[in-house]
Amino acid sequence: MTTVTKNKVTDLFLENAPSFGSFLSLREESKQIVNEKGLPAAKDEEYKFTSVSKKLEQVITDFSTAKPIAVSKDTIKDHLWAGFEGSYLVFNNGIFSKELSAFENSGFGVQMLSESNAIALGSIAKAEKDPFIALNTIYFEDGIQISIPRGKKVDSPILFLFFNQANEGQIISPRILIEVAENAEATFLEHSISLDEAVYFSNSVTEIKVGQNSHVHYSRLQNDGSKAIVVSNFETDIHRDATFTSTVVSLSGDLVRNNLSLRLQDSGCVGNMYGLYLLNGKTHVDNHTNVDHTKPHAESNELYKGILTDQSRGVFNGKIFVRQDAQKTNAFQQNNNILLSEDAIVNTKPQLEIWADDVKCSHGCTTGQLDEEALFYLQARGIDKMQAKGLLLYAFAGEVLEHINDESFRNYIDGLVQERLGSNF
Structure with missing residues (x-):
């Protein structure tokens, strides 16, 4: 050979x-x-x-x-x-x-x-x-x-x-x-x-x-x-x-x-995928996901979020396949990113491939900076800028963390996330 x-x-x-x-x-x-x-x-x-x-x-x-x-x-x-x-x-x-x-x-x-x-x-x-x-x-x-x-x-x-x-x-x-x-x-x-x-x-x-x-x-x-x-x-x-x-x-x-x-x-399957990546330094994280709907009346939900600073890089590529037999599929996919540095990079590519005609499928992605209007709103109520920034970032990340069903693990990761957002970003 x-x-x-x-x-x-x-x-x-x-x-x-x-x-x-x-x-x-x-x-x-x-x-x-x-x-x-x-x-x-x-x-x-x-x-x-x-x-x-x-x-x-x-x-x-x-x-x-x-x-x-x-x-x-x-x-x-x-x-x-x-x-x-x-x-x-x-x-x-x-x-x-x-x-x-x-x-x-x-x-x-x-x-x-x-x-x-x-x-x-x-x-x-x-x-x-x-x-x-x-x-x-x-x-x-x-x-x-x-x-x-x-x-x-x-x-x-x-x-x-x-x-x-x-x-x-x-x-x-x-x-x-x-x-x-x-x-x-x-x-x-x-x-x-x-x-x-x-x-x-x-x-x-x-x-x-x-x-x-x-x-x-x-x-x-x-x-x-x-x-x-x-x-x-x-x-x-x-x-x-x-x-x-x-x-x-x-x-x-x-x-x-x-x-x-x-x-x-x-039929009747439910697949859920949630992801959070907090990246600094030169860390590179690539999340590739794939959902394959093969039969009717199944559901998938996907939400990935990223916060990137320094020279870090994030990649998200999410694919949803809906086969011809998979009528009545309900599939949702979203990727949202916040860039806190001019040198941070994210490449995102949500994808749908649908062969059935009676489905509800959506996908999307956003990449931007911290909401300055929301930051100003918090500062106007007596919260200093760094604390306000941390609160907004934590609220952004928290939507993923809430899907960790074990309370002790969720609390542990929550503490790591708060520490990261408070000291390194």
Whole structure:
């Protein structure tokens, strides 16, 4: 077979690919995909504004899987916020640690992927869809499968804690498969933590099946170190009369690319996507979302907001597909941005592709500066300019934060947002 690589970094990943004993056919298929397609280059439309490969060429020096580091129970305790009550699953440089986790008698199942059947692995997040899914499939050492039983309501949240501290720019490859059976409910939280300011590349894949008439919330906080390169592929299949809600808050990192796809597989589905990115310095965050309406009488809602200053850059690309059979679809998409610096940049591209004729779909985007009239109004009532500015920015961000359904996590992120808006903007 002729190798068609688009950049040097593709060859290096393939040359240094590890050998693991599980999921061999899936890994070989992924190697072939990366070999044929290469990793995205600047000329690839989907990565037009976010050159992950170029950044990797500049900073990655060790093309090997990152090994676990010293993470103690005290380290975990230090990163659990006030009021948190639930189970937590710890990933140490992308590798699940049962010893550091706490999920006994929690009402859901946890298995290592290598020890489970995991027949759905790779069927929701397909390697051919994105080269970084294929790359994760090659490099993940092991992952976990979470199973929520039929009819089970998991009352407390399930927290994924990612502790990252890779040496010499090594590769971190978390892999999670979540299967929520019929008539179940669960809330998932995710927090990524950099233990120092070293360079690392985190390339994660999460697959979720939301069973019939189930309800799932998944909230993520990205607050990585300023040198972190983060790519996440988050893929969901949502079945009849089920609801899935995603909220992602991005605060830090060098380059962050979030791919989020919701497939509404049947009638009565609801898919919600909310995002907030507060960017300063030279942080670059790219949110790519995709909603696929395949059947009639389904609904999707999407709201992403950004506040950018210094030389930061934001990218939003949201796609809504409405298939021919998906009559009576109701789909809403909005992206709003505030630029607080002449050097901050945002590229936004909301998209609709509709093949049905009886639908209600809307999309839009706004990019501007802080409302001077509202600022003057607050100052006229005795509020100083900096405080007034912070209040307006917080009100803008708060519309996203209110969709985080776990109160303790919402309060924790709320505090980080208020601190950021009060001191750095």
